Amino acid sequence: MKGCVFLHVTGFVLRSLLRSRSALLLTCAIVGLMLLSVGTRLPITGQGAGAFDLIHALVEDPSLERVAAWGASFFTLTPVPRGAVATSVLFSNEGTRHDVSTICLSGVLLFALPLAAMLIGVGTAPPRGGASLTICSAPIRRATLYLAYTTALLGYLVAVLAVGWGFCALLLHTTGLGGQTVQRQLVSAVAYSALFAGICASLGLWLGVWFKRPSAAMLAGIVGIIVLVAILPNLGEFLTESYFDARPELVQPVRDTGVWPSDPAFRAILAVRHTPANALQRILREIANPTPTTLDRTCHCRVAWSSAKAITEETIALAAALVIAVLAGLSVFAQREVSES
């Protein structure tokens, strides 16, 4: 019976989401941006694996002094293939840079998707005012009610991303680029991004419950997204570099063993490095440019499609962030007084 009520509320919220014009607008924006980012990069992918290589260019005057300064590097001026999968250009513009480009699918999934998901979350939050009286005094536990809202929201986002994925896959298939590797890259990029979108939507739902005015909740959410997406990744890098600058003796052991230091200060830095946008950024980079395994290096073959092992930590971080976002919203909603509405 309880399950029935839960499903009933979930269905009700899903129906209202499907009827919402603003949610439709954002859904179209997301699917459109996904299609645009993949579609406009297809001609570049068609240029083959070389399209991914860095271009060596001469800058300023090639004087004797400057050419000599470049030294032996002139011997290796021909572009060296990185062994990356040619279709990686579809997802990322950066060969080796520690950055996610805003003009590729990675950029859309990392910047535009969380914004839209958060706004949909705020728009879905249980209403205040007169309607809240009905909702909060309904014969259903607050937790069940809130979880039904969250489930409906996450279900909606998964459906939106599935539609986006479907169109992109179709586009790739019709243009003859729908090989197994690229399809797997696309599926995993969209799947991990769904987790991130879920976190942002839950954040929106939580803010929608917390703030009395939806407009204030939206602004707070946008501030949160800017912090999450634009500030924390750089902060993580900066703190890590500062930490190793202060302890140069730790650099070599970390390089040799790949094991991070275990003192509390670095644990705090690791927490910043594993905030959702940071984690997704690393996952997307790994999907586009898989780290070569020892076997790949030995046989000089093209690196295999990203192994799940390389991104386990990041996946756990994303899942944990989703749980935290849902629980935070739940605790705020559970404490909400009917008179407060």
Place this chain on the structure above:
Amino acid sequence: MTRFIRLVGFFAKKQLSGGTALLFVALIVLLVLVGMLTGARMLKDISRGLVQDLGTPAPSGPVVSVDVGSVHRQVWDATNATYWGTYPVGILAALRLTSRWLFIVLPFVGLLLASRGISQELESGLAQSLYVSPVRPSTLGMARMLGDSLSTSLLIGVGLAVALASGGWLVRLSVTTEQLVRSVGFIAILGVYTSVFILIGNLLSATLRSSVRSIWACVAVGLLVFAGHLIGENAFIATHPSYPTVPFPPREVNEFLYVHDMWSTGVVPTVEELTADATPVVYRYLLELEAHAQTVFDMVEADYWRERWYGFASPVHAIWEIAGQLLQDRHVDATEIFAPIPPLDPPPSIGTSLRRVWPELLGMFVVWLALFGLNVRVLSRMEA
């Protein structure tokens, strides 16, 4: 006139005291500061490494590696690379590292700051009180637009300047007066850029008359700006001809380079030593490199001008072009980074760089004026 000035002051104070503007400015300061600290630290490590390895600043190499991208992007990346090779790190290099984020974030900030202004006044009843006051609606509209956009742009400009100054002080960036003037000029232009989006946000807020609907519309406009940037960049990459590869050095040149390789010998060769050892083959190779650079430069210039037109459709591209010219002091035009010419000494003035981007600046000013007029018209005709 006094009444008008008082009204401008009232709206400016109202915008600033809301807290939202301060919050967003704090965010921008944080964004620039963190980005700059990270970037500047990295740059400093690179250039310090060069000096530590050789004991003296080495001349920068003539080859840079750039990613696949539009010509604007390649010119931007190549200029960044030449600044990275210099010691000590300058303020322009640090500003270049962080500003590209701002081109996308600032439209969102401007739109969202203004999105609730008028609609919230209508919802709270303040607009009704203002419109029954003995002031002409057009005066009221003009005062509001000036108060809102000027105060926020000024606040953002000051925030950016504070971020730049504190970041520069923290990582001890080198700065000359000319570079400082360029940085301040660029920050002022960023203020105008944000102001354009504040005016769009105000217009949406006045037209839609609901805070929530206005925020939705502002986000949609922000996403359109993002989409415009994405489409333009990818279209340019797809239509961009590939450059010829750098001519491979003959054996004799390789031997010459090997003998004088400062990275393996640890000694920076003097010009006299190099000239004495260089054979005619080496000089011929240098001429070949020069011819190659000229070919690439001609291709870059042709594409660069084609790409500039897109700036009229995409604000991100327009501000990027302005940044590309203002945040470099090596050449008269930023594209000349690919030309076989040495950097100018003394560096070009800010006036020279501003003249290169007059179409973008004029376009931005015209759009600002048009939006200002449109806002005043809508506000004058608005019924409380």
